[in-house]
Amino acid sequence: xxxxxxxxxxxxxxxxxxxxxxxxxxxxxxxxxxxxxxxxxxxxxxxxxxxxxxxxxxxxxxxxxxxxxxxxxxxxxxxxxxxxxxxxxxxxxxxxxxxxxxxxxxxxxxxxxxxxxxxxxxxxxxxxxxxxxxxxxxxxxxxxxxxxxxxxxxxxxxxxxxxxxxxxxxxxxxxxxxxxxxxxxxxxxxxxxxxxxxxxxxxxxxxxxxxxxxxxxxxxxxxxxxxxxxxxxxxxxxxxxxxxxxxxxxxxxxxxxxxxxxxxxxxxxxxxxxxxxxxxxxxxxxxxxxxxxxxxxxxxxxxxxxxxxxxxxxxxxxxxxxxxxxxxxxxxxxxxxxxxxxxxxxxxxxxxxxxxxxxxxxxxxxxxxxxxxxxxxxxxxxxxxxxxxxxxxxxxxxxxxxxxxxxxxxxxxxxxxxxxxxxxxxxxxxxxxxxxxxxxxxxxxxxxxxxxxxx
Amino acid sequence: xxxxxxxxxxxxxxxxxxxxxxxxxxxxxxxxxxxxxxxxxxxxxxxxxxxxxxxxxxxxxxxxxxxxxxxxxxxxxxxxxxxxxxxxxxxxxxxxxxxxxxxxxxxxxxxxxxxxxxxxxxxxxxxxxxxxxxxxxxxxxxxxxxxxxxxxxxxxxxxxxxxxxxxxxxxxxxxxxxxxxxxxxxxxxxxxxxxxxxxxxxxxxxxxxxxxxxxxxxxxxxxxxxxxxxxxxxxxxxxxxxxxxxxxxxxxxxxxxxxxxxxxxxxxxxxxxxxxxxxxxxxxxxxxxxxxxxxxxxxxxxxxxxxxxxxxxxxxxxxxxxxxxxxxxxxxxxxxxxxxxxxxxxxxxxxxxxxxxxxxxxxxxxxxxxxxxxxxxxxxxxxxxxxxxxxxxxxxxxxxxxxxxxxxxxxxxxxxxxxxxxxxxxxxxxxxxxxxxxxxxxxxxxxxxxxxxxxxxxxxxxxx
Ligand code: SF4
Ligand code: SF4
Numbered sequence: 001x002x003x004x005x006x007x008x009x010x011x012x013x014x015x016x017x018x019x020x021x022x023x024x025x026x027x028x029x030x031x032x033x034x035x036x037x038x039x040x041x042x043x044x045x046x047x048x049x050x051x052x053x054x055x056x057x058x059x060x061x062x063x064x065x066x067x068x069x070x071x072x073x074x075x076x077x078x079x080x081x082x083x084x085x086x087x088x089x090x091x092x093x094x095x096x097x098x099x100x101x102x103x104x105x106x107x108x109x110x111x112x113x114x115x116x117x118x119x120x121x122x123x124x125x126x127x128x129x130x131x132x133x134x135x136x137x138x139x140x141x142x143x144x145x146x147x148x149x150x151x152x153x154x155x156x157x158x159x160x161x162x163x164x165x166x167x168x169x170x171x172x173x174x175x176x177x178x179x180x181x182x183x184x185x186x187x188x189x190x191x192x193x194x195x196x197x198x199x200x201x202x203x204x205x206x207x208x209x210x211x212x213x214x215x216x217x218x219x220x221x222x223x224x225x226x227x228x229x230x231x232x233x234x235x236x237x238x239x240x241x242x243x244x245x246x247x248x249x250x251x252x253x254x255x256x257x258x259x260x261x262x263x264x265x266x267x268x269x270x271x272x273x274x275x276x277x278x279x280x281x282x283x284x285x286x287x288x289x290x291x292x293x294x295x296x297x298x299x300x301x302x303x304x305x306x307x308x309x310x311x312x313x314x315x316x317x318x319x320x321x322x323x324x325x326x327x328x329x330x331x332x333x334x335x336x337x338x339x340x341x342x343x344x345x346x347x348x349x350x351x352x353x354x355x356x357x358x359x360x361x362x363x364x365x366x367x368x369x370x371x372x373x374x375x376x377x378x379x380x381x382x383x384x385x386x387x388x389x390x391x392x393x394x395x396x397x398x399x400x401x402x403x404x405x406x407x408x409x410x411x412x413x414x415x416x417x418x419x420x421x422x423x424x425x426x427x428x429x430x431x432x433x434x435x436x437x438x439x440x441x442x443x444x445x446x447x448x449x450x451x452x453x454x455x
Numbered sequence: 456x457x458x459x460x461x462x463x464x465x466x467x468x469x470x471x472x473x474x475x476x477x478x479x480x481x482x483x484x485x486x487x488x489x490x491x492x493x494x495x496x497x498x499x500x501x502x503x504x505x506x507x508x509x510x511x512x513x514x515x516x517x518x519x520x521x522x523x524x525x526x527x528x529x530x531x532x533x534x535x536x537x538x539x540x541x542x543x544x545x546x547x548x549x550x551x552x553x554x555x556x557x558x559x560x561x562x563x564x565x566x567x568x569x570x571x572x573x574x575x576x577x578x579x580x581x582x583x584x585x586x587x588x589x590x591x592x593x594x595x596x597x598x599x600x601x602x603x604x605x606x607x608x609x610x611x612x613x614x615x616x617x618x619x620x621x622x623x624x625x626x627x628x629x630x631x632x633x634x635x636x637x638x639x640x641x642x643x644x645x646x647x648x649x650x651x652x653x654x655x656x657x658x659x660x661x662x663x664x665x666x667x668x669x670x671x672x673x674x675x676x677x678x679x680x681x682x683x684x685x686x687x688x689x690x691x692x693x694x695x696x697x698x699x700x701x702x703x704x705x706x707x708x709x710x711x712x713x714x715x716x717x718x719x720x721x722x723x724x725x726x727x728x729x730x731x732x733x734x735x736x737x738x739x740x741x742x743x744x745x746x747x748x749x750x751x752x753x754x755x756x757x758x759x760x761x762x763x764x765x766x767x768x769x770x771x772x773x774x775x776x777x778x779x780x781x782x783x784x785x786x787x788x789x790x791x792x793x794x795x796x797x798x799x800x801x802x803x804x805x806x807x808x809x810x811x812x813x814x815x816x817x818x819x820x821x822x823x824x825x826x827x828x829x830x831x832x833x834x835x836x837x838x839x840x841x842x843x844x845x846x847x848x849x850x851x852x853x854x855x856x857x858x859x860x861x862x863x864x865x866x867x868x869x870x871x872x873x874x875x876x877x878x879x880x881x882x883x884x885x886x887x888x889x890x891x892x893x894x895x896x897x898x899x900x901x902x903x904x905x906x907x908x909x910x911x912x913x914x915x916x917x918x919x
Contacts, residue, residue, distance in 0.1 A: 013515070013563070021521025044487050044493055044496065044497055044618075045496045045499060046521065048497070050525065052854050055857055060861075061834060087490065088488060092490075108553055109587060138550070140584070208861075210903055213862075
């Protein structure tokens with residue numbers, strides 16, 4: 001069994017946080033809807049900081065509007081600015097959807113966004129209005145993953161209002177995976193011959209091609225009509241073993257009877273198997289040969305590489321579900337996860353890690369919720385890791401400890417191509433496995449005084 | 456293609472001007488327009504930028520986690536000693552704190568962090584939410600200063616109480632509380648403080664070396680590679696040099712008022728401004744140290760004789776290329792306009808987040824007719840003018856980079872995150888090299904916008 005130590009009973013401050021704030025997650029999710037623009041209801045700074053942060057990972061223009069509240073609005077309420085902001089965004093961006101997320105400021109002053117929306121519809125109902133979707137995202141109440149899941153649920157609950165005619169499709173709520181992962185998921189569904197509504201779909205909107213002109217809102221994203229038709233799907237698959245009780249998937253099940261399959265992120269062999277089995281069930285199609293081959297190659301690679309990685313000690317950190325997926329993957333290749341940490345709390349990380357590692361891992365991972373990098377570092381000596389697996393923010397610790405960092409997750413600020421890191425499915429496991437093995441080999445090579453060109 | 460009317464909001468028209476078209480009267484220092492996707496940040500951002508490089512101080516952000524996280528080690532400010540500034544500290548306010556107040560937590564955080572890191576001082580930044588829940592930062596800081604025996608300084612930087620400029624002032628107010636606390640016995644009559652340089656990529660070390668060669672003592676760097684003790688004794692320096700955007704100009708004014716220290720505005724960007732800044736200092740001290748003028752002339756001559764031939768090589772390729780820039784402070788823009796002339800390039804658009812009307816008037820004076828001058832721009836406006844002016848290279852920050860790249864235009868990062876030293880004479884060479892390596896890259900010919908145009912030109916030629 002894994003053990004959870006309470007993270008610092010005398011919790012007072014955070015040093016080098018291992019989490020981001022709630023509206024950032026919501027903004028990312030809204031970016032995965034066709035014709036949508038994220039809009040933060042709060043002061044200007046939050047939106048600008050988040051844009052900067054997101055841009056340095058995706059290297060794409062990221063326009064996030066703000067109601068740019070000033071002192072007066074903070075006192076008298078932000079309604080007028082919200083409405084004016086929406087009108088300005090409509091004028092300039094001609095969006096199909098505006099995704100409004102609140103910030104700490106507007107949550108604290110108690111701005112009633114649903115009411116403002118109603119007023120807005122009344123005042124401007126004669127205009128050709130875009131869809132307006134809102135999500136409440138106070139940051140003192142969660143992390144960016146809460147913002148992400150909250151936005152997905154809001155999209156489903158506020159757009160998908162009635163039972164649609166059966167579509168024969170499957171809904172996939174992929175969690176915070178990379179653009180490349182979303183592309184891969186789409187390919188997999190295509191090869192199974194099932195239409196998939198992936199929500200959100202950031203594959204193009206946050207990793208777009210070079211174009212002739214600057215487009216105000218990048219192409220791609222989940223079409224709104226597809227979201228509206230999600231109630232007519234055969235089933236929903238949502239990834240995440242640490243999801244809140246109420247999600248987009250659970251809402252569709254409750255309201256429209258769409259069966260919801262809650263699976264872990266398909267990372268590594270066994271979690272991917274579960275995903276492919278679910279697809280086989282839903283589609284009635286057996287595993288396509290290309291995936292049989294991919295799976296076979298993956299197992300073959302596991303065998304070829306096992307000695308390099310067996311017994312290596314890894315510290316894993318990041319979004320809770322990514323951490324679970326990484327634990328599932330690392331434990332099955334013989335890497336001991338000596339610490340699995342996340343900045344969020346109360347998401348059931350401990351049980352989830354236990355479920356995916358039980359019976360495979362030789363050492364039950366030490367699980368920590370609500371940690372920052374200071375906490376992780378405090379134990380580094382004892383943990384004696386050979387490897388760090390997580391986003392860029394762990395780099396300074398990896399450097400200090402002289403161990404490699406295998407980059408995965410968000411943000412990747414110090415390497416190129418974070419949006420193209422593949423982690424899901426057999427192909428994702430293969431890519432990750434190659435990177436982990438090569439990190440270990442590379443470390444051995446550079447630590448040696450002999451210039452081995454053959455290891 | 457989108458028309459200008461769909462790109463520019465009516466309410467923003469008076470924040471845009473074209474050089475040569477009537478009197479310049481740009482509206483500025485306004486609140487950003489709701490829904491306009493401004494490139495601007497907040498008051499907190501302004502304070503954080505200024506104080507960030509003080510390396511032996513604790514920088515504690517009092518608020519929910521985001522404000523601290525987004526400013527964790529994102530700047531390129533180097534330190535020659537302690538590196539406390541590169542860590543991100545936050546009180547990470549939770550819902551109960553928002554309801555019951557965060558003072559207790561702030562106190563506990565300061566207690567814990569000051570014991571852990573033994574900083575020389577602590578800066579406590581208030582964020583939006585702190586302004587709302589009404590925590591008495593001043594009182595907590597006073598109490599903790601007494602308890603811990605170090606200065607604990609509130610920085611009143613609630614994000615919504617203005618823009619970045621207000622943050623500069625809040626930072627200067629906090630720093631001014633340190634001034635006058637240190638020992639000044641060994642300060643020479645030929646001495647300066649360097650204000651408004653943040654030691655990005657070690658730039659302040661380049662500049663300090665010039666002053667040392669001139670025989671000038673540098674008392675405090677405010678704030679690049681900054682130390683609390685230096686700020687504490689900086690009031691005895693003979694002269695303050697305030698660079699660029701004026702982020703620390705308020706502090707210089709306070710010193711002038713209280714201690715009578717004069718200040719001069721300088722810039723270390725580009726050849727002319729760099730040389731002129733050094734001459735200004737030499738001129739100021741020439742009565743106290745008659746040799747200084749000659750030493751400065753020698754310095755400038757030596758540096759230029761090394762630099763000019765190399766610049767000429769780049770200039771050959773860059774002659775006639777067009778530049779647009781969007782920077783934080785407008786003062787930097789003046790230097791860049793001149794620096795680009797040395798490379799034979801034409802500036803066709805200049806914008807800033809925080810320029811004043813005097814700044815914009817001066818820009819209008821030094822730029823060529825037709826140049827677009829713009830205050831508090833946004834992505835759509837920037838892309839509009841990049842296309843209209845058919846720009847070859849764009850100078851800006853992280854948020855501007857993808858706009859340029861999407862339009863198939865070269866880009867140079869000239870902001871707080873840069874890891875390349877661009878100041879001083881050696882910095883000018885780095886700058887030229889960077890511009891050159893972007894403008895001359897073969898990749899632009901594959902970009903659809905340029906490829907399409909090249910094809911159209913070819914077709915036209917064939918038809919004739
Ligand atoms: S909360 Fe306020 S202080 Fe923090 S980033 Fe947003 S605007 Fe700035
Ligand atoms: S105020 Fe809240 S929403 Fe804004 S940056 Fe800070 S934590 Fe994020």
